Amino acid sequence: MHKRTVVLLLAATALAAGAASTAANAGGQITVGSTLAPTTFDPVAGTSGGDAMSLYPIYDRLINFDPQTLAPAPGLATAWEYAQPDVLTLTLREGVRFQDGAPFDAAAVKFNLERAMTMPTSTVKTDLSGIRSVDVVSAHQVKINLAKPDAALVLTLADRAGMMASPAAVEKWGAAFGQHPVGTGPFSFVEYAPGDRMIVKKNPDYWRSGQPSLDQISFRYFANQQTANNALRARETDVQLNVPASDVAALKSVSTLEIVSRPSLLTEGCYFNFSREPFSNVAARQAIASAIDRKALGGLLTFGLAVPTSQVFPAGYWAADSKLADPFPFDRAKAKSLLAEAGHPNGLAIKGIAFQGTSEIRKAQIIQEQLKAVGVDMTLDVTDIPTAARSFFTEKKYDLICSSWSGRPDPSQTAESLFS
Incomplete structure (x- = not known):
């Protein structure tokens, strides 16, 4: 995971929209729309929090969590x-098989954890950095030896690091595994047209009795939000994930649609590339x-569906510190003074990059204008x-990107991923 400095902006609400009659009978299929195309289907190599929506149907995790309390669950x-x-x-569930027919057992867990810890392109190494070794105790028991006590590891295994991939499929496809995913989840991967659609079909051997109820889910990935909204209105999709707050009012006016709003751990922030000037200088970062x-x-x-924040945990979440003062309140005069301190009394020019999508572009443009006001x-x-994430975080071609952090089951994952 690449070290980053982040300026926090907003704590957001999770929104989704769908046809009011989206409940499907057993054996049916639905089409889900999203503007967040996956960066990869390899759970330990992805660079976007938006990948999770495409990964959950394919992969089970070692640990689940209660969506209301975030308490760990089997x-x-x-x-x-x-x-x-x-x-x-860990005591493992018996009778589980990967979608390619291979058994899920302790050896598979050891393989997955060691791969996530050592693979050069792994983005979850930080999450698992406290693991010293993994031992197979029996076919259905694993012992994870830690370098030091780590109570957060249980919920860490409820995230990507705990998604179990078929060792046989990983070895078969090698570096291309991210295009041929195999897990133990309720749906098996069928096909993916990059940036367009993914199809998954029912896993007939899924270990949860009576699940899944659907035969197929088709995910459609849209380059912009307006196209996604139009597809929803036209019934080309049944559900739309991550609806921008700016579109809520218009979609609510459609009688056949239902908007679902839930509290979220998602925060909006801006990431600095401080491997080079100007943001290698802390005063320049503070100015922004x-x-x-x-x-x-x-x-x-x-439109009021998010609140300003200066920390990575939203108000009301148990890890948020209500006593933490805002270290950088809006102050244009101070911003100009800090720019001068950083050696830019006449302002400076920087390169920004943004994700496609109406709300993402709108966010970047608002920030662009606010920065212009201080030079x-x-x-x-x-x-x-995928291109923006690679260009900024891996290739470091840009100075600034403003994007969301989707949150993690355990707050230590957020702290370590963003600040360690």
């Missing part, structure tokens, strides 16, 4: 215990943080999520 592991502070023992008017941004972008001229390139 998944592929039916029980877990810290036999010692630095030893976590002081130049952004979060309250105005929230009003223009989310920061930001050019803005717009591209798809």
